[in-house]
Amino acid sequence: MAVKQVNPNVVVHAAAHIWATESTQGPALQFHQSLPGYAPTELIDVPQLAQELGLGKVLVKDESARFGLPAFKALGATWAIDKALRALSAGPDAVLVTATDGNHGRAVARTAKLRGLAARIYIPDGVSDFAIQAIADEGAKVTRINGDYDLAVAAAAKDAEETGALLIQDTAWDGYEEVPSWIVEGYSTMVAEVDQQLAQQGLAADLVIVPTGVGSLLQAVIAHYRGQLAEAKVVSVEPDTAGGVFESLKAGQLVSVATKTTIMTGLNCGTPSSLAMPYILQGLSGSLLVDDREARAALAHLTELGVKVGPCGAAALSGIRTLMASDAKTELGLNEDSVVVLLSTESAEANPI
Numbered sequence: 001m002a003v004k005q006v007n008p009n010v011v012v013h014a015a016a017h018i019w020a021t022e023s024t025q026g027p028a029l030q031f032h033q034s035l036p037g038y039a040p041t042e043l044i045d046v047p048q049l050a051q052e053l054g055l056g057k058v059l060v061k062d063e064s065a066r067f068g069l070p071a072f073k074a075l076g077a078t079w080a081i082d083k084a085l086r087a088l089s090a091g092p093d094a095v096l097v098t099a100t101d102g103n104h105g106r107a108v109a110r111t112a113k114l115r116g117l118a119a120r121i122y123i124p125d126g127v128s129d130f131a132i133q134a135i136a137d138e139g140a141k142v143t144r145i146n147g148d149y150d151l152a153v154a155a156a157a158k159d160a161e162e163t164g165a166l167l168i169q170d171t172a173w174d175g176y177e178e179v180p181s182w183i184v185e186g187y188s189t190m191v192a193e194v195d196q197q198l199a200q201q202g203l204a205a206d207l208v209i210v211p212t213g214v215g216s217l218l219q220a221v222i223a224h225y226r227g228q229l230a231e232a233k234v235v236s237v238e239p240d241t242a243g244g245v246f247e248s249l250k251a252g253q254l255v256s257v258a259t260k261t262t263i264m265t266g267l268n269c270g271t272p273s274s275l276a277m278p279y280i281l282q283g284l285s286g287s288l289l290v291d292d293r294e295a296r297a298a299l300a301h302l303t304e305l306g307v308k309v310g311p312c313g314a315a316a317l318s319g320i321r322t323l324m325a326s327d328a329k330t331e332l333g334l335n336e337d338s339v340v341v342l343l344s345t346e347s348a349e350a351n352p353i
């Protein structure tokens with residue numbers, strides 16, 4: 001069945017969950033379990049949301065405290081940096097470089113600090129002073145770029161090329177795929193935990209909603225479920241001002257969009273990762289756009305319910321609301337028995353609005 005646009009903010013691909021691929025679930029989980037401070041993040045059952053939305057269960061995977069940082073990003077950075085340093089037999093002089101909307105850069109800066117390495121972080125417009133200061137406080141050198149996320153990525157790549165620093169970027173393009181593929185492997189720990197936590201309650205996910213920027217987290221989630229032929233369908237949610245994945249799924253190929261500012265800073269990316277694209281085009285069951293007003297309302301509602309989320313995490317709730325209010329609900333077979341997992345990828349402290 002083909003990709004179908006249900007309304008201006010909803011695209012569905014009803015047959016995508018039949019696609020099978022190789023799982024990227026590698027040894028990352030074991031690696032994370034061996035790190036100091038590892039603990040599975042909470043999977044919070046929110047029955048009020050299930051009732052409101054007419055679903056069986058709604059559970060929030062709360063990434064507000066992961067390895068002491070207020071977002072999930074250290075899952076990718078720790079594993080990719082470990083693999084990259086080993087692959088290059090890099091010594092104590094190695095310098096790590098990356099571009100970031102905030103959270104990834106902080107995770108790279110923290111990991112560099114813990115390993116006694118230097119880090120240089122490039123930051124586009126639209127990132128809060130708070131997030132920038134948090135990266136500087138990890139001891140990294142911060143450079144602000146007068147431009148969008150794609151420009152910051154280009155600046156980080158240029159730095160690495162000119163200086164021999166190690167580029168730890170969480171998005172891929174032609175010729176730069178190895179490190180991002182390790183970052184994706186690292187992210188898969190999040191969904192491995194979700195499965196274990198659901199299994200303990202005798203449950204399995206029917207749908208997972210993924211806040212999406214470049215699509216690396218999305219790739220990890222799609223590969224995880226399509227790699228084990230599980231039931232779970234995977235749906236992305238992006239700001240309506242940065243819908244690169246939405247437009248790519250519609251067009252059947254990688255599409256870049258121009259971005260504007262959004263409170264969902266971590267999702268403010270115009271160009272999807274090239275590595276994620278085959279997963280998006282074949283294994284993504286739906287793609288959603290939400291605006292800042294909807295994200296704010298979802299954030300307030302989750303806070304009221306006692307679930308601490310940041311704007312990117314709130315996007316997942318806005319997404320399921322958008323989906324349930326559209327014909328995509330039927331297309332994806334969602335009903336009062338469905339088990340839905342919302343990935344809440346950051347805390348309110350990561351990106352205060």
Ligand SMILES: Cc1ncc(COP(=O)(O)O)c(C=O)c1O
Pocket residue numbers: 071072101103104170211212213214215216217218265266267269312313345346
């Ligand atoms: C809080 C948060 N959620 C979700 C994402 C999306 O991840 P990806 O860019 O891999 O799609 C990011 C990325 O920076 C993020 O910071």
